[in-house]
Amino acid sequence: MDQRVSIFNNDTPVRLPAGITHSARRDEREVLKHCITRCQLAPNERARIVDQAADLVSAIRDHARPGLMEVFLAEYGLSTEEGVALMCLAEALLRVPDAPSIDALIEDKIRPADWGQHLGHSSSSLVNASTWALMLTGQLLDNDQPGVTRQLRGMVKRLGEPVIRSAVSRAMREMGRQFVLGESIEAALKRAQSLEKRGYTYSYDMLGEAARSAAAAEQYFHAYQQAIEAIGKAAAHASATDNPGISVKLSALHPRYELAQRSRVLAELTPRVITLARAAARYGLGFNIDAEESDRLALSLEVAEQILRDPTLADWDGFGMVVQAYGQRASEAVDWLYQQAKALDRRLTLRLVKGAYWDTEIKRAQTLGVDGFPVFTRKAASDVNYLAVSRQLLGMTDRIYPQFATHNAHSVTAIQTMAQALSVPVSAYEFQRLHGMGERLHDIVRERHGTRCRIYAPVGEHRDLLAYLVRRLLENGANSSFVNQIVDETVPPEDVVACPFKALDAIQTTINPRLRAGPGLFLPDRRNARGFDLGDLADLDTIEVARRPFFAYQYTATPLLAAASGTDAWQREKVVNPANPNDTVGEVSNASQADANNAIAGAQPWQADRAQRAAILERAAELYERDFGEILALVAREAGKNLADAVGELREAVDFLYYYANQSRTLDGEPRGCFACISPWNFPLAIFTGQVAAALAAGNAVIAKPAEQTPLTAAKAVALLLEAGVPRSALQFLPGDGGVVGQALSQDERVDGIAFTGSTDTARQIRSSMAREGKPGAPLIAETGGINAMIVDSTALHEQAVNDVIASAFQSAGQRCSALRCLYIQEEVYEDFLTMLLGAMDELSLGDPWQLATDVGPLIDAQAVSKVSAYVDQAREQGQLIKQLTPPTSGHFVGPAVISVAGIEALDEEIFGPVLHVASYRSDQLDAVIDAINATGYGLTFGLHTRIDDRVQHIINRIHVGNIYVNRNQIGAIVGSQPFGGEGLSGTGPKAGGPHYINRFTINAQTSGRPQALSMPGPTGESNRLYAVAKPPLLCLGPGADNVKAQIHHIERLGGLAVDASEQSLTDSLTRADSYSGVVWWGDHASARYIAKWLAQQPGPLLPLITQRPDPAHLFYERHVCVDVTAAGGNAELLATVQ
Helix, strand or coil: CCECCCCCCCCCCECCCHHHHCCCCCCHHHHHHHHHHHHCCCHHHHHHHHHHHHHHHHHHHHCCCCCHHHHHHHHCCCCCHHHHHHHHHHHHHHHCCCHHHHHHHHHHHHCCCCHHHHCCCCCCHHHHHHHHHHHHHHHHHCCCCCHHHHHHHHHHHHHHHHHHHHHHHHHHHHHHHHHCCECCHHHHHHHHHHHHCCCCEEEEEECCCCCCCHHHHHHHHHHHHHHHHHHHHHCCCCCCCCCCEEEECHHHHCCCCCHHHHHHHHHHHHHHHHHHHHHHHHHCCEEEECCCCHHHHHHHHHHHHHHHCCHHHCCCCCEEEEEECCECCHHHHHHHHHHHHHHHCCCEEEEEECCCCHHHHHHHHHHHCCCCCCECCCHHHHHHHHHHHHHHHHCCCCCEEEEEECCCHHHHHHHHHHHHHCCCCHHHCEEEEECCCCHHHHHHHHHHHCCCEEEEEEECCHHHHHHHHHHHHHHHCCCCCHHHHCCCCCCCHHHHCCCHHHHHHCCCCCCCCCCCCHHHCCCCCCCCCCCCCCCCHHHHHHHHHHHHHHCCCCEEECCECCCCCCCCCCEEEEEECCCCCCCEEEEEEECCHHHHHHHHHHCCCCCCCHHHHHHHHHHHHHHHHHCHHHHHHHHHHHHCCCHHHHHHHHHHHHHHHHHHHHHHCCCCCEECCEEEEECCCCCCCHHHHHHHHHHHHCCCEEEEECCCCCHHHHHHHHHHHHHHCCCCCCEEECCCCHHHHHHHHHCCCCCCEEEEECCHHHHHHHHHHHHHHCCCCCCEEEECCCCEEEEECCCCCHHHHHHHHHHHHHHHHHCCCCCEEEEEEEHHHHHHHHHHHHHHHHCCCECCCCCCCCCECCCCCHHHHHHHHHHHHHHHHCCCEEEECCCCCCCCCCCCEEEECCCHHHCCCCCCCCEEEEEEECHHHHHHHHHHHHHCCEECEEEEECCCHHHHHHHHHHCCCCEEEECCCCCCCCCCCCCECCEECCECCCCECCCCCHHHHEECCCCCCCCCCEECCCCCCEEEEEEEEECCCEEECCCCHHHHHHHHHHHHHCCCCEEECCCCCHHHHHCCHHHCCEEECCCCHHHHHHHHHHHHCCCCCCCCEECCCCCHHHHEEEEEEEEECCECCECHHHHHHCC
């Protein structure tokens, strides 16, 4: 069936079956039932396959020369600390240009491991020699021994660093040589000749990462062209099935090879691929499009269709695709390709592999929050599907030449069994193996059965090899892997080739219980917000159908009070789409000061019990998700959010509702009374909802004041909360001017607390108003701005870091308080990294946020454009502007800009837009860079890209920020997983979406003991840890010795620091308050007012006056560290433990 994907604003429909476009995630149990049926292997056949495969294992073990990869993985599997250390070292070492970083990386990976336990165990002299060298290197680097031994080792280490560096680098290169056929295509072709004489043929893979820029894609294109010419000259046969071939990665040929950029891909990439295919056809070569991540499957098939339809390629039999058996759509993809071949009278090749991105697919699905996975969750299930698709291919040999890529003796034997049953001759298909792996298996099979075998051979420089090598280690290094077990003679042959059908029969549930799908990621505590996969055509259609009715809908927002306001003479203003001045989104009626006074007078704490409040907030979350289409449309039109940001906004809001609802069930404090919630325009739904939900969950009355720019989104949220059952007396809504409504709320003693998110300057104004006329001691929970930095050192993977810099600096048009403002790049890699970064910038799409292809939308209003543009213009005049993209001419747009600075000290204020400052640093200046970042006084987010674990810990210990992100972007904190909030000039705490936030909305909450470090839940491949760092002491003013004693006792019971000021006058005590983190006063109102006004006048962080018992967030900074623990995209722990 044809599908027209409505979200694409073009006339090119997607003509693929719904089984491919709209069935990425399925019921795994049902799919497996069909797989087992399609295999058509009776129990006796299955048993015979195991017997024959076990015989193969014995034959392999009897051979004197097992393959190096098998031997290596037998000794250094992913279950060993040393195996993981080697993987991490190999992934990074050869790309690092500077000696100090190389030395630090070697020490970081080698010193902690126990290499001696592996010495002499391997059957390979090379592996044993490497182990010996690693053991000696580790001992040399270990300075923990006492006395003279330590001094001698320290001296030898200093003298021997160049020797160590050279030896380890040489070892990595030698390891690489075992798995790369050649550093150039000419060298590879020459090296291939020996096995070609024995009847093998080759498919060459040009190594390298996906292109991040047009220039990189052009380089890859020319490299493929040159390789095809060289391979073609060595081709000696008429048929592509006999000649060597080449494998092509489409992501290397286009910098934006993704569904969102479908129009560009089809227009720009397809002609390039056809050009390469025609060149391969001229020589009769094989030409395979490599498989990539599942969200690219439909796009790859669309490109393939254009190649198949090219009339100049009609007589060529060399075009092929790679199909991954772990994918649940593998069978549908094969069926569609077969039907295309029949309809177009073509022959093609299909290479069947197990799959190379399993860990990435699992993490991505969990992160997106979608239900289910696009891949099977057990190895045995993938093995069964591999056999099912193999049988499918063997029945299509009239049009398809199957290529079975496997190193597994069971798979090889099963394929031969099925081929014989279908009377398919060995000449009608071939096996494939990786260069350096599976040699003996396929030697034996060829000798016994005359099968054909092609070797998949990587070609490229060693620095490009290592990411590939790590991927092979990750695929084959798990304990259950055939390659891992083949040389381990303690594992019986029958276990090495255990029947996957039997393995599935023995388990209780088909879906792996070790893996949680997105909706259940935070169970049993709470539901996760519904996710959408913007790389899935089914989800895109669902979104478009739901949001399209609101494309031009006109909204209204008016004040909502507990009692009628007595007026309908509100000032009305139009709300206009910041991306399109011709799109009026609606109209807002602004509240007056009298409305604010009436709202405060009518506010009544929510009288429902905790369970009722929780149930109503959860019902509100369900209503948010019910109206997802309208909300996605509204935040796009009113706030200028592109689709990815809009989905994130909705999910965060829903997460807040579920999270605080769950917390409220066990909350022991009492509500403070009336809370004012003043929210920003950059997260008009999420932050608005988070503030309101926390205050309501604690039982307070809430007066919600949204940003002037985004009242319509907030009005929608209030309507849903009221529909869910929140009473009007507990939730009132006051859209309007901050100078009117915000001022009225902040200077009224009847307001018992304010939650605010916005600029530091506005927070100071609110604090001053509260001190002058508000309730002394009423808490101000403020999350303010940041001048946020990231450091990229020379060990970082450039492609990964560039992606994260682009997202951190330019997503949401830079209008996030967490956004990256100043990037430090180590000088040895500065030029190369900056070149890649600027090239990636060129690929960004600026425009209408409604369109899926848009990466960067508008700024919020003309005032923001004026301020950011003036700043960039000044940098241009001063010769500091490195690059700026051209923005659209209509709407409030500013092109993303990169500005050169000496360091973060050059930034006097936060520039709230798509402006990135870049600076270089020497490796010996790292501590100075951290000091400069801390000296800004801000402390919101910080990013770090490095492969040196000791460096990560060193920086974490020294940096003063609330949220630290390692080897990932520094935006998009997840509620309950990455509690968000800063310190210093960036906020007061506690962290939103964290365990202590809701307590600040209460009084007399029971707390005891210092906050413990917590491992927070989240997706696989990511470490999230929340820990506490002591703040400067609280100044305890009593009044009186007894009160001071009680204050100090309470603070110390919580593990905090306190200072006794009972013997000093109030004035004398306060003059020293700049060295404290707040003041505790349990005395008279007039003195409290005096203290509050004095504190409000102090520069620096906002210092609280605490008139109740302090809570832990008064005593400790909450700091969160999020680490992407994957290496080169692979999650070793997941692959090593999940079977």
